[in-house]
Each structure stands twice: as C-alpha cells, then as structure tokens.
Amino acid sequence: MNCYSLRNFTLLILVTLLVWSSTLEPCNARKGKHWRQSRATSASLYKKSKSHGNSHKHQSKGSNGSKQKPPSPPPSQEPTIPKVAPPPPPVKGNDDGNAPMLNVLDFGAKGDGYTDDTKAFQAAWAAACKVEASTIVVPSEYVFLIGPISFSGPYCESNIVFQLDGTIIAPTSARAWGSGLLQWIEFTKLRGITIQGKGIIDGRGSVWWQNSVSNNPIDDETQLVIPIADNADDEGLNTPIGSELSWKMPGTKPTALRFYGSFDVTVTGITIQNSPQCHLKFDNCIGVQAFNINISSPGDSLNTDGIHLQNSRDVLIYSTSLACGKFCLLYGLVCLFIYHLYSSCSWRHV
Known part of the structure; x- marks a missing residue:
C-alpha cells in the first residue's frame, strides 16, 4: 500500500514537471529584459497602437476604424463683377509727420477771389x-484766382x-492768357503725384464760349505753357464775366487740368467744372487712377469733353460723375x- 502511494506521488510529480517545463519558455520571453520583437510583431503592435490612439482623437470614424472619404471640393465658378463699386484706395497724405505740410496762405496767397495768387502757388510748389x-494745402473756405501755371518736374521729389x-x-481776361495756350493748370514730368480733396477747379468757361475768336478747337500738343506777364494787374486777370471785354478770348481754348509725362498719377474727390474745353486730360502718362470725381459743364458749352486720354497706359477710371457739353x-x-x-x-450738348 505504501509502495502504491509512493508510485502515485512520483507520477504526480513527473506530470507536474512536464506541464511546468512546457510553459517555461513563453514565461521567460514575457519576463526577459533582452527580448526583441520580430518585425512582424512590431508592425502589428504599431498599427494596433496607432489605431487605438486615433479612435480617441477622431470621433468621426466608425467603430470599425475605417476612414471616411473627405468631402469633394465645390465645382469651380467663374468670377463675377460686383454690382457695387470697389472701395477707394486709402487717401494719401503725411502719415509719419516728417514731410512738410505747405499751406499756400503761408506763401502769400490771399484767397479772396480777386488777387492773383499764381506766384504764391509757384512758391509753395x-x-x-x-x-x-510733401503736401501742398489749398485750404477750404478760400477762393484762389490762378492764372496759367505749370507744376513741373523732372527734378521734384516723388x-x-x-x-x-x-x-x-481761372482769370476771365484775355490779357492773362496769351496766344495758343493749351492748358490752364498742368502737372508735368512727375513721379507719384496726387490731387485729392473736396475742392473745386472752376475754369469759368462761359467767357470763352461767348467771346472767343473762333469756335474751332485747336489742340497742338507741341506748344508750351505761356506764363502770365509780370505787368498783368489783378483787375485785368479777373474781369467780370458779364462785362464787355476789350479783347476777344484766344481761339485756342485751354484744358482745365492736364497731366503730362508722369508716372503714378491719382486724382480723387475733387470737382472740375466749366472748363473752356476739355476738363481733365492725361497725356503720355503711365499708371493713372481717377475716382470719386465730378466733372460738370452746361449743355450749351462747346467742345467741353470730360476726360481725354492720349498716349497713356494702365489707366483706371471709376466712380466718377461726368456731365459735360x-x-x-x-x-x-x-x-x-x-x-x-x-x-x-451725361452728354448734354444741345
């Protein structure tokens, strides 16, 4: 009986040893410090870890981990022109405070509508x-009588x-103009010139339409600006329009405002009215913007064009009101x- 018990006990020990030895290698593998993953196992674990991490970050995925297709982009559409005018560029001026602000009153201009202020404007220029x-300031609530004048470069700063x-x-006396003058106010050979504000340029053209030698316009661009004679008195410059003139106005009617041979030209905000002939002209200019301006003359004014472009390129004109003869x-x-x-x-010629 004792032998039988000893034999059973020995058999039980052997079975226990066999079972223990069969699980020994996997246990050592899981507990070992130098165990290395195989490439297949590493890749499998990496994918599993990545999939598990993404399931917490992206709630939009399904429970099976499959990715949803990104939404397709909308079909392309052709650009359309807006029905409203674009906002105007920012007004230029003295932002840094270093460039001077030159008021024409500080250079001797009177602004009473009778005194000739041409020399004061020339000095300010x-x-x-x-x-x-720099900025030339023509202040509001003043009326400046200016004869033919040229604000010219090319040696001006930009x-x-x-x-x-x-x-x-403008003056209404024939003695103030001379013969063959093509423009009243001219800006020539400049780089970056801007005229802006809420002021008015009034050519007082009715004296030309009624008292000129000839009604046939002459436009010879080879002629130069003729300055006002030094002996011209203020009374001669500003003869009342309704009075009888001793001289007839010249047959060549001048343009009110002309830009010639200039780059980066901007005209905005102002009103040009009653020009003897053309109101605003750009000749041999590159890079022109004219916006938010008003041009006006009566319907019975002869050959009073609004804007004249000649030998110019890269011109943008918008948000303007043109009503001329x-x-x-x-x-x-x-x-x-x-x-x-x-x-x-509005073409109002009658």
Missing part, C-alpha cells in the same frame, strides 16, 4: 519739390500730394489697358 511726400479743399478759379470720355492715340467702371455719363 518750389518748396514742395525739395522734400519727398509722391507729392496736392490737397485741394478750397476753390481755384460733349464727350464724357475721349480716347486719343496709343492708349493701352484702359478700364472705365462704375461711372455715370
């Missing part, structure tokens, strides 16, 4: 030409601003890349 981004808030009027916008020779948008035009 000479000072502005010496400093880049980016000069002509801040027009007052009113500039002949053409609103006239193209001359060799004009390229001209854009005219969001403007009203």
Whole structure:
C-alpha cells in the first residue's frame, strides 16, 4: 500500500514537471529584459497602437476604424463683377509727420477771389519739390484766382500730394492768357503725384464760349505753357464775366487740368467744372487712377469733353460723375489697358 502511494506521488510529480517545463519558455520571453520583437510583431503592435490612439482623437470614424472619404471640393465658378463699386484706395497724405505740410496762405496767397495768387502757388510748389511726400494745402473756405501755371518736374521729389479743399478759379481776361495756350493748370514730368480733396477747379468757361475768336478747337500738343506777364494787374486777370471785354478770348481754348509725362498719377474727390474745353486730360502718362470725381459743364458749352486720354497706359477710371457739353470720355492715340467702371455719363450738348 505504501509502495502504491509512493508510485502515485512520483507520477504526480513527473506530470507536474512536464506541464511546468512546457510553459517555461513563453514565461521567460514575457519576463526577459533582452527580448526583441520580430518585425512582424512590431508592425502589428504599431498599427494596433496607432489605431487605438486615433479612435480617441477622431470621433468621426466608425467603430470599425475605417476612414471616411473627405468631402469633394465645390465645382469651380467663374468670377463675377460686383454690382457695387470697389472701395477707394486709402487717401494719401503725411502719415509719419516728417514731410512738410505747405499751406499756400503761408506763401502769400490771399484767397479772396480777386488777387492773383499764381506766384504764391509757384512758391509753395518750389518748396514742395525739395522734400519727398510733401503736401501742398489749398485750404477750404478760400477762393484762389490762378492764372496759367505749370507744376513741373523732372527734378521734384516723388509722391507729392496736392490737397485741394478750397476753390481755384481761372482769370476771365484775355490779357492773362496769351496766344495758343493749351492748358490752364498742368502737372508735368512727375513721379507719384496726387490731387485729392473736396475742392473745386472752376475754369469759368462761359467767357470763352461767348467771346472767343473762333469756335474751332485747336489742340497742338507741341506748344508750351505761356506764363502770365509780370505787368498783368489783378483787375485785368479777373474781369467780370458779364462785362464787355476789350479783347476777344484766344481761339485756342485751354484744358482745365492736364497731366503730362508722369508716372503714378491719382486724382480723387475733387470737382472740375466749366472748363473752356476739355476738363481733365492725361497725356503720355503711365499708371493713372481717377475716382470719386465730378466733372460738370452746361449743355450749351462747346467742345467741353470730360476726360481725354492720349498716349497713356494702365489707366483706371471709376466712380466718377461726368456731365459735360460733349464727350464724357475721349480716347486719343496709343492708349493701352484702359478700364472705365462704375461711372455715370451725361452728354448734354444741345
């Protein structure tokens, strides 16, 4: 009996040893410090870990871990032109406070509508030409009588601003003009010139329409500006329109405002009215913007075009109101890349 019990006990020990030895290698593998994963196992575990991590970050995935397809982009559409005018560029001016603000009153201008202020404007321009981004101020609530004048380069500094808030009027005496003059106010051979403000340029053209030698317009661009004679008195410059003139006005009617041979030209905010002939002209200019301006003359005014473009390129005209005696916008020779948008035009010639 004792032998049988000993034999059973020995057998039980052997079975226990066999079972224990069969599980010994996996246990050592899981508990060993130098065990290395095989490539297949590593890749499988990496994918499992990545899938498990993404399931917490992306709630939009399904329970099976499959990715949803990204939404397809909307079909492309052709750009459309807006029905409203684009906002105007920011008004230029003296932002840093370093460039001078040159008020024409400080240079001797009276602004009473009778005294000739031409020399004061010339002096203010000479000072502005010496400093880049300087500003000439024509203050509001003043009326400045100005004869034919040329604000010319090419030796002026760039980016000069002509801040027009007052009113500039033209002389009505034939003695102030001379013969063959093509423009009243001219800006020529400049880089970065801006005229802005809420002021008025009044050509007082009715004296030309009624008292000129000839009604046939002459436009010879080879002629130069003729300055006012030094002996011209103020009374001769500003003869009342309704009075009888001793001389007839010249047969060549001048343009009110002309830009010639200039780059980066901006005209905005101002009103040009009653020009003897064309109101605003760009000749041999590159990079022109004219917006938020008003041009006006009566319906019985002869050959009073609104804007005349000649030998110019890269011109943008928009948000303008044109009501004149002949053409609103006239193209001359060799004009390229001209854009005219969001403007009203009224041809009132009778």
